[in-house]
Amino acid sequence: MKRRLFIATSIAAALCGCAPIGTALNDNPGFHHFLGLEGTLDAALLGNTDGLARQYSIADISTHFPVDSLPTPTSSSYERLLEDGFRTYSLLVSGAVDRPMHFSLSGLQRMAQQTQITRHDCVEGWSAIGAWTGVPLRHVLRLARPRRDARYVVFRCMDRDDQGTPYYESLDMAQAFHPQTLLALKLNGRPIEPDHGAPVRLRVPTQLGYKSAKWVAEVQVVASFAHLYGGKGGYWEDQGYEWYAGI
């Protein structure tokens, strides 16, 4: 009996130890950093593959597209934009470019439009299919002519969390020039609603939803994002999520 008790106790101890040991290791900065190797490895393997996200048909479009982001901006400047139907909205393209530019909403609407029916994959696990119409980001970037030292494109947004920290995201040049990376103006044929990021929302269908920044105000081409906010290249990245969001 003693032998059986020993066997049962050691197996039970091994199983019960799993979660507490994991949690203790998770709180160890060195080990936590070591685990981050997976993100580096996945980005190296997949970060610059040029596959296209799957296109769906109109029949596949989700009847309900969830809203799952920081709250819709309530600032007076955003309220004013809403009141005048975004006529005074201006998208700034700045940074390491030969020609810094402003794009009005109607200016973006007059450019060649692309419509993609693609699936939006949230990091939390849900997915929704929508028809997004807008201007491929590469068309806008080509007009501004990124300089030789340009490595990343940073998207500065109008939404803030409850601490006042603004949302931002970033892509490398290859991801920014991906043919499906879109400055979306319409969802399912109608101008994007405020909750979905009006008037301009980024769409990156080859990566998780947190890359598809809402309420984009500025597209800033940079050589490095290390000096921005938490230095990890995005609002959620600064909170521990992987910069490469294809997994």
Added chain:
Amino acid sequence: MRYSSIVQRLVYRYALLTRLAHWFGAIAVAVLISSGLQIFNAAPYLDAADRSTPARRVLSIGSPAEGVGQTTLFGHTFTTTGFLGWGSDGVGGATARAFPSWLTIPAYQDLADGRRWHFFFAWVASLAWLTWLISSAVKGNLAEMVLRPSDLPKLWPMQAYYLRLRREPPPHGTYNPLQKAAYTFVLLVLAPLIVLTGLALSPGIDAIAHPLTVLFGGRQFARLWHFLAMVLFVGFAIVHIVQVATQGFFNQMRSMLSGWYRLRDHESVGP
């Protein structure tokens, strides 16, 4: 007692790489299950569809009210307070939470860290699996383990032995027919399926390999299969651990630690 059972017939059963692969794999799988439950908690439901579709919800775990946990499986709702839907938050309180803190890594709710653990140990498990596959194929262990048509008639006699309906197990080689069936299914069917359904969840993988995601019915469906494969793996792990504990624990542990296994009467070496 026959002479053969008195003489200790020690055989070198597991190559070093196989043993390393087993223990790295075991730790990795334990981490993958608990960090996977952490990830599941961020969207605690499973849909039999490509995109999220509440009408095709197979499983959901939630908290309809403060202090109440509910699990709905195929439309049948069960109260699961204290285990599923409502329980410990891992930092001293109670909260709405699908899987409880003692089953997840980290214990508290943190999707970013759960993903970090999951994807790191997905690499560990995959490399351990590949190491095992190559080393056991080279050393001949794989051939001894794979279920063959000639093993099928022995499956029931072996089960009858475990159920004590039969005094002696059917004669067999290194592994008995039920072990062969279990190991073949888990290592050669389930393990690859878990990796593939996991990959199918990723938009970056979907973009370079549409057929993979399509094969499983889309992203949410892949999530369902990934979860189901995990449940099957847990079922295997329970049976496996019970078998190790009851079928000569010290002999079994020694063999997976040092490689040396003491054969019993009805056992021999070979396929």
